[in-house]
Amino acid sequence: MSVRVYDLAHGRAGDKGNTSNISVVAYNARAWNILREQLTVERVMQAFEHVAKGPITRYELPKLQAFNFVIENALGGGVTVSLAQDMHGKSLSYLMLAIELPGDES
Amino acid sequence: MNSPPSSIRVGTGAGFSDDRIEPAVELAERGGVDYLVFECLAERTIARETLTRLKDPDRGYTPYLVERFQAVLPACRRNGIRIVTNMGAANPAGAARAVRREALALGLGDVPVAVVSGDDVTDLVRANPQLPLMESGEPVEALIPRMASANAYLGADAVRDALATGAPVVITGRVADPSLFLGCMLHGLGWSYDDWGLLASGTLAGHMMECAAQLTGGCFIDPGRKDADDPVNIGFPYADVNAAGELVLGKLEDTGGRLDLMTCKEQVLYEMHDPARYITPDCQLDITGVEFVQEGKCRVRVIGMKARPRTSTYKVVVGYHDGYIGEGEVAYAGPNALARAKLAEHIVRERLKARGFSYPEIRVDYIGMSSLHGMGDGRPEPYEVRLRIAARSPDRKAALAVGFEVRTLHVNGPSGGGGGSNAMREVLAVKSILIPRALVTPCISVEGSL
Numbered sequence: 001m002s003v004r005v006y007d008l009a010h011g012r013a014g015d016k017g018n019t020s021n022i023s024v025v026a027y028n029a030r031a032w033n034i035l036r037e038q039l040t041v042e043r044v045m046q047a048f049e050h051v052a053k054g055p056i057t058r059y060e061l062p063k064l065q066a067f068n069f070v071i072e073n074a075l076g077g078g079v080t081v082s083l084a085q086d087m088h089g090k091s092l093s094y095l096m097l098a099i100e101l102p103g104d105e106s
Numbered sequence: 107m108n109s110p111p112s113s114i115r116v117g118t119g120a121g122f123s124d125d126r127i128e129p130a131v132e133l134a135e136r137g138g139v140d141y142l143v144f145e146c147l148a149e150r151t152i153a154r155e156t157l158t159r160l161k162d163p164d165r166g167y168t169p170y171l172v173e174r175f176q177a178v179l180p181a182c183r184r185n186g187i188r189i190v191t192n193m194g195a196a197n198p199a200g201a202a203r204a205v206r207r208e209a210l211a212l213g214l215g216d217v218p219v220a221v222v223s224g225d226d227v228t229d230l231v232r233a234n235p236q237l238p239l240m241e242s243g244e245p246v247e248a249l250i251p252r253m254a255s256a257n258a259y260l261g262a263d264a265v266r267d268a269l270a271t272g273a274p275v276v277i278t279g280r281v282a283d284p285s286l287f288l289g290c291m292l293h294g295l296g297w298s299y300d301d302w303g304l305l306a307s308g309t310l311a312g313h314m315m316e317c318a319a320q321l322t323g324g325c326f327i328d329p330g331r332k333d334a335d336d337p338v339n340i341g342f343p344y345a346d347v348n349a350a351g352e353l354v355l356g357k358l359e360d361t362g363g364r365l366d367l368m369t370c371k372e373q374v375l376y377e378m379h380d381p382a383r384y385i386t387p388d389c390q391l392d393i394t395g396v397e398f399v400q401e402g403k404c405r406v407r408v409i410g411m412k413a414r415p416r417t418s419t420y421k422v423v424v425g426y427h428d429g430y431i432g433e434g435e436v437a438y439a440g441p442n443a444l445a446r447a448k449l450a451e452h453i454v455r456e457r458l459k460a461r462g463f464s465y466p467e468i469r470v471d472y473i474g475m476s477s478l479h480g481m482g483d484g485r486p487e488p489y490e491v492r493l494r495i496a497a498r499s500p501d502r503k504a505a506l507a508v509g510f511e512v513r514t515l516h517v518n519g520p521s522g523g524g525g526g527s528n529a530m531r532e533v534l535a536v537k538s539i540l541i542p543r544a545l546v547t548p549c550i551s552v553e554g555s556l
Contacts, residue, residue: 010328010331010332010368010372011372012320012325012326012372012373012375012376014375014376014377014378015377016377016379017241017536017538018241019379021375021376021377021378021379023371023372023375023376025368025371025372025375050479050480050481050482051479051480057379059380059381061375061381061393061394063394063395063396063397063410064371064374064375064396064397064398066371066375068375068378068379068381070379070380076469078535078536079149079150080149080150080428080533080534080535080536081428081498081533081535083431083433083467083468083469083496083497083498084469084471084477085471085473085477085478085494086477086478090325091478091479092478092479094479095478095479098479
C-alpha cells in the first residue's frame, strides 16, 4: 500500500549557499523503518530532478528518528544570486514530503 | 565581581532583520531573562550595509535598530537585562551611537555600549589574493576588483570580552549566530573557552535559538496536521543554562506557538550539513547523540551534545558586485490561461532577442504551477497562472529591458493579461574563504563612560 512521506514524517528546509538541507523527522518507529529503507538518495534525486543537480547526501540520526538530506546545487547558484522566487528553497521541504513510497511490504 | 551565578536565562529577541518586535518586549518585561540576544544579520546584509555606509558614514547598521531598542530598552534597563546583538552590521560603532541617542531620548540617561569590531577583513583579503574560495577552490583574487565587503565570523570569545566591560549593551558586526548566545554563557557562567562539553551545550543552545520563532512554532504549522496555539502571537524561546552546562529550552506559556520534541527536531537540523561536524568559530558541534526530553508545557531538556576543538581558521564571507537581475510578471486566468501565458513568454523572449539582448541565464516561472518545485510530470493546469520572467546580466540596460518587455504586454500581449509588475536589482553575491585565526584581531571598545 503506497504512502506519502507526508504521512510518515515532518520536515523543514534550510539553505547555505547553493545547498539545500531538508530534515525528515519520522512520526514513529514504523515510519522510521519505512523511510530508512525506501527514502533513498536515488528516490530523492528523482523527485528533485527538476530543481537540483545534486549530489545528495543522506545522514541518519537514529536517536531523533530523523534524516538530514543535503542537496547540493539546488538553489539556482545561491540565495544572493538566484533567479528563483523562493531563493532560500524554503518550499522544498514539501517537495520531499510529497514523495510517494511503496510503504509496508505486508 | 561576585562569583558567577549558577544558572542564567538567555532569550532570543529577534531571529532575522525583519522579525516581529513585541516578543522581545514580552521576554524583557516578564520573561525573567538575564540576556536578550538579537540575531539580525543575513549572509549578504553586511555587503549591502557596507555600501550604505559609503554613502553615509553614520549609517550601515541594520534597519529597525532604533525601533527594536526603543521597544525593549526601557524594560531591559529596569530589569537589569543585558542586550547582545549583531545589528551593528557594517557599522557597529555607528549603531552604538544611534542606540545611545535613543536611550537619551527615552529618558534612560547615558547607556554605555560595548562595540565588537575587527570582523572587517577587506584589507587582509586584498593582501592574500591566493586564498581559495570554498565554493570552487579558485583564488579569491578574481573577486577583489568587485569586492564590496569581507567579514570574518568572529566567535563567542569576542562577545564574552565585550560583556566583561560591564556595558549593558553589546553591539557587534559579523559574529557567528550561535556565538552571540554562547558568549553570554561564557561570561555569565564563567565557562572556560576550552571546555568542549560546555561549548557544546552553549553552541547547541545558540543554534536552537538563533532563528527565534522557528523553535517555538514558526515555520512549523500545517493546519490539521501540525497545529499550534495562537499562531498570531508566537512567543520567542529562551534557554536556562547552568554552570555545569545543563540545558533546558523554554518559552512563556501564555504566548502563542509551541515548544516540544517536534519543533526541536525540526530546528536542530535547520541549516545543518554533516550533523557530526557543525563548524562554528568556537567548536565543531556533534549533534548525532542529541536527545530531547519534554519536561513540562513549553519546556524541553536537551542532552547528548558533544563538541570537538575549534578549527584553526575563521570563515570569511566576501560580498561582491555581480551584475543585475531584471524581472517582470503578468497574470492570466480562466480558459486557456496557460497557453496565453506561454505565448506571452514567447513574445518577451523574441522581443529581447530582436533588441539585441542576450542573457547568461533566463528563468521562466508559471506561478501557480511550476515556480517552486519545477515543472514536474503530470501537473494539472491551474485556473490562474502568473507568468514570471527573470534574467541576469552584467549590463544594467539588458536587465531593465526584461521588465520593460513584460510591461509592454499590457497593451500588446495576449488576451486578458492583468496585474503586471516589474523590477530590477543590483546583485550583491557572496562567496566564502577561510582565513587563519592568527591574522584576525577582534576588537572591543566602549561608547560612553562606564
